[in-house]
Amino acid sequence: MNKKLLFLTVLLVFALLPNFGLARDTDYTPGASFAWSPYSWNVNSYVDSSDSSEIVASFEKVKFNQTATDLHNGAYYLTFEINNTTDNVPHNGWYSSNIPYAKYDKDDDNGNGYSEEIEAIKSYVGAKINANQEYYFRTSWFDSTDEWGEFDMIIQRSVVNPLNGEFEGYHYDFLETRYWFNF
Numbered sequence: 001m002n003k004k005l006l007f008l009t010v011l012l013v014f015a016l017l018p019n020f021g022l023a024r025d026t027d028y029t030p031g032a033s034f035a036w037s038p039y040s041w042n043v044n045s046y047v048d049s050s051d052s053s054e055i056v057a058s059f060e061k062v063k064f065n066q067t068a069t070d071l072h073n074g075a076y077y078l079t080f081e082i083n084n085t086t087d088n089v090p091h092n093g094w095y096s097s098n099i100p101y102a103k104y105d106k107d108d109d110n111g112n113g114y115s116e117e118i119e120a121i122k123s124y125v126g127a128k129i130n131a132n133q134e135y136y137f138r139t140s141w142f143d144s145t146d147e148w149g150e151f152d153m154i155i156q157r158s159v160v161n162p163l164n165g166e167f168e169g170y171h172y173d174f175l176e177t178r179y180w181f182n183f
Contacts, residue, residue: 025157025171036071036157037173038062043153045178047143055089055180057082057118057151058138066131076157077167078122078129080137084114085177086149089141091115097137100127104139105167121158121167143182151178 027033040063048054059080064072072078078099084091090113095104103123106115120137122129129135141149153176156169 025173027172028174030174030176032175033173034171036064036068036171037155038064038068038175041153041175043151043176043178045149045151045180047180047182048140053143054092054140055143055149055182056138056140057084057153057178057180058136059153060134060136060138062135062137062155063132064129064135069129069131072122072157073128075125076159076170077125079156079158079167079169080120080135081152081154081156081169081172082118082137082139083152083154084116084118084141084149085152087112087114087116088149089114089143091118092140092142095120095137095139097135099135099137100124100129103167119156119167123167148179148181151180152176153178 025034032038040061042060045057048056091106097120099120099122101122101124103121105119105121107117108115109117118139152174155173155175157171158167159170161168
């Protein structure tokens with residue numbers, strides 16, 4: 001019984017440790033705000049011209065300087081998040097990224113059947129990203145009868161929740177909003 005109590009105590013300490021040891025970097029104003037933020041990027045969203053039923057959102061040409069690279073190669077998991085803030089179309093399950101050990105995650109936080117939050121995560125803490133190298137993340141949603149939508153493009157530093165194994169955004173930096181139109 002004491003071993004179980006010790007194990008649960010250790011899990012609780014690790015779950016709470018980031019809150020005590022570090023100030024959280026969070027910013028929801030447009031643009032790069034932190035030393036770990038990219039210095040260059042291009043974001044896009046559009047209705048695919050070859051298949052008008054697909055809405056594509058992407059981070060392209062994302063570059064980090066050496067300081068940011070060193071910070072991302074530490075104890076956090078670099079995460080690219082595309083958030084469908086209009087929450088009006090279903091995700092189709094298609095992802096593509098060149099970040100090392102990319103793991104993809106989608107969440108339907110409000111339970112309405114649409115995945116509004118899609119992520120590409122550097123899922124192995126030992127994986128390294130390189131300064132000045134271009135990284136990307138692309139994903140898509142199915143179009144519906146809706147004629148427009150909005151995507152928030154966010155870079156995160158995630159941690160693993162020891163209770164459920166889920167990657168959780170701990171630090172985040174909102175870069176831009178992109179809109180898509182289907183008229």
